[in-house]
Amino acid sequence: xxxxxxxxFFARSVHxxxxxxxxxxxxxxxxxxxxxxxxxxxxxxxAAHSYRGRTERNAVMFGPPGKAYVYRSYGVHWCLNFVCxxxxxxxxxxIRALEPARGLAAMRRRRGVKNERLLxxxxxxxxxxxxxxxxxxxxxxxxxxxxxxxxTTKLKVAVGSxxxxxxATKHPWRYGLAGSRYLSKPFR
DNA sequence: TATGAGATCAACT
DNA sequence: GTTGATCTCATAC
Numbered sequence: 001x002x003x004x005x006x007x008x009f010f011a012r013s014v015h016x017x018x019x020x021x022x023x024x025x026x027x028x029x030x031x032x033x034x035x036x037x038x039x040x041x042x043x044x045x046x047a048a049h050s051y052r053g054r055t056e057r058n059a060v061m062f063g064p065p066g067k068a069y070v071y072r073s074y075g076v077h078w079c080l081n082f083v084c085x086x087x088x089x090x091x092x093x094x095i096r097a098l099e100p101a102r103g104l105a106a107m108r109r110r111r112g113v114k115n116e117r118l119l120x121x122x123x124x125x126x127x128x129x130x131x132x133x134x135x136x137x138x139x140x141x142x143x144x145x146x147x148x149x150x151x152t153t154k155l156k157v158a159v160g161s162x163x164x165x166x167x168a169t170k171h172p173w174r175y176g177l178a179g180s181r182y183l184s185k186p187f188r
Numbered sequence: 189t190a191t192g193a194g195a196t197c198a199a200c201t
Numbered sequence: 202g203t204t205g206a207t208c209t210c211a212t213a214c
Contacts, residue, residue, distance in 0.1 A: 039206070047206070049199095057198065075196030077207050094206055124207045164206055184207095 002149035007066035007142045009150075014040040014084045014091040019159075019175045021082070021093060023151030028130040030147075031103030033120060035095060037176040037183050039162045041081070043090035046167040050090035060138045061090045068146065070127070070137040077124030078133050082141060096163070096174075097121045099182040100129070122184040158187040 002025065010017055018040040026032045041048035049058040049071065060069040061083055069081040069092050081092035098120035100107055107119045107129035120126040127133070141148055158178035161169055163185060176183055 041206070049206075052200080055199070071206085072197060074205065074207050075198080076194095079206065081206085096206085122207070128208095162206075166205080 010065040025149040033098040033101035037097035078127040
């Protein structure tokens with residue numbers, strides 16, 4: 001049986017937490033699936049929201065680890081992050097894609113697409129599929145409505161450069177399940 | 189298959 | 202006024 005991730009899990013470097021999240025199960029109100037793609041962001045990283053210091057939007061990133069940081073992207077989409085390390089270090093892991101496993105009907109209804117592959121393959125898509133919005137910014141990840149289950153098997157984690165950013169594009173801080181059909185983009 | 193516009197909000201110049 | 206941790210739809214190849 002899979003066990004819940006302890007909140008301690010997040011109290012480490014984002015570069016340790018991010019690859020360890022691949023294969024874990026993320027549920028929100030019982031709906032979700034297996035995490036297959038994430039990206040790491042750190043306050044010393046020019047591409048991170050926290051790079052230029054604390055603002056009203058990114059305040060949760062500067063708080064304690066084990067919380068959800070949800071922000072609006074391009075004015076339309078919501079994106080989900082897990083805050084890591086320790087209070088004040090302002091680092092987080094962006095959840096980019098899931099392999100759908102639970103609550104497929106609810107996800108399809110919210111997304112308005114039939115293709116299972118398009119349900120959660122992208123940060124904006126997975127928030128829409130799970131019903132996550134700015135109202136959930138700052139919630140603890142080890143309590144309802146979130147549920148996180150540790151992976152049960154060893155697996156190979158692919159590494160690559162991050163997507164959709166224009167600064168610090170060289171850092172190999174994108175992690176994913178190699179060969180998964182549910183990635184927002186394949187690794188090469 | 190590939191490229192481009194539009195949606196629409198917060199932070200920054 | 203511009204840009205961005207995005208996605209969808211339309212149009213072109």
